[in-house]
Amino acid sequence: MAAPSNLNYTALPPRAEEVVKGQIFLSDGAIREELARFRHIKPRTVNSEGDTEIIEGVTFTHHFVLGPGDGEVVEWHYVEAGPKDGEIVVFLHGIPDSWYQWHMQMSRLSKTYRCIAPDLKGYGQSTKSPGDYRHEGAAEQLFQMLLLIGADRFNIVTHDRGTCQADFIVANHADNVLRYARGEQHLFHFNPLLAPQGEIFMNAAYNGALDDPARLIIWAHMSLDVHLMSDSKLERCIQEFSYPGIARAVPRYFNSSSFRAEWLQRRDRLLAAWKCPVLLLQGYHSKTQPREFYQNITKEHIPNATSVQVKFLDGGHFWPLECAAETSDALEQFFKN
Secondary structure (H helix, E strand, C coil): CCCCCCCCCCCCCHHHHHHHHCCCCCCHHHHHHHHHCCCCCCCCCCCCCCCEEEECCEEEEEEEEEEEECCEEEEEEEEEECCCCCCEEEEECCCCCCHHHHHHHHHHHCCCCEEEEECCCCCCCCCCCCCCCCHHHHHHHHHHHHHHCCCCCEEEEECCHHHHHHHHHHHHCHHHEEEEEEECCCCCCCCHHHCCHHHHHHCHHHHCCCCCHHHHHHHHHHHHCCCCCCHHHHHHHHHHCCCCCHHHHCHHHHHHCCHHHHHHHHHHHHHHHCCCCEEEEEECCCCCCCHHHCCCCCCCCCCCCCCEEEEEECCCCCHHHHCHHHHHHHHHHHHHC
16 A cells, blocks of 8 residues: 655745745736736747747857657757767756756856757657656657757756756756756755746646736746846747747646645656766755755765755846856856866
């Protein structure tokens, strides 16, 4: 007979208790005026294989590839920058994001590294079809795609829900991962009061939470940012979440797992399977990831990692975009060491 876990949730630190009491996410009324400024945005044209664009003076190339999965194939969209023979860095985004979440770090690191940023399955221009949306299943499909494009040894940098998939890649394919820069996702400590979005997104197909990309992006960033991004970056984020099918595909992840299940998997299996150097990147002012949960994380919690470091960035939840230069600095230092 199965037995429930005897692990206990971590009590909220006083600062996080105040955040929860005041509500993590803003109401519709609070964002209405801000939202009106973005109603003019038009969808982007779908890319084709080999399309390029210049960002921060760097050439980004769009690619499409068919990988195995879901009984047949999964079509992946990924963007690449940097030398083909460079050491590889794979960037995985969160919700409500896309490959574009990492464009500033890719611009910087592509001077040395081969930078690869896919749209996760269900997001951006990758496939939206039904299939395996368990984090472990989707992660295995993503790993097989990376092998197809010649990324068999790589560093991996992640944020939010992309971290959930990377946790499995780093555990199940330890010999392929050089270093793991892990961001903004529950690790050893967890309290469900910090994850109300789980139920929101689980029911998104019915409550319409993902149907309005502009509202979603503004709601997320106004609620969780410390340094609000420029309008141009917010506009591109909105466009990247506007491709048809995203609003129905993304909830499949939240119906295939839960924040509690993810936490138990890490504590019971995944953390002990990580062998490479690990850098935990967290927003110092993050509402959903209290810094107190990370201040004392050591090799005791990730016992078989080569090393464990924690770096707090001067931002909220979306620090790859909020404090781009500081994030790039931290990654460069980590990779060099």
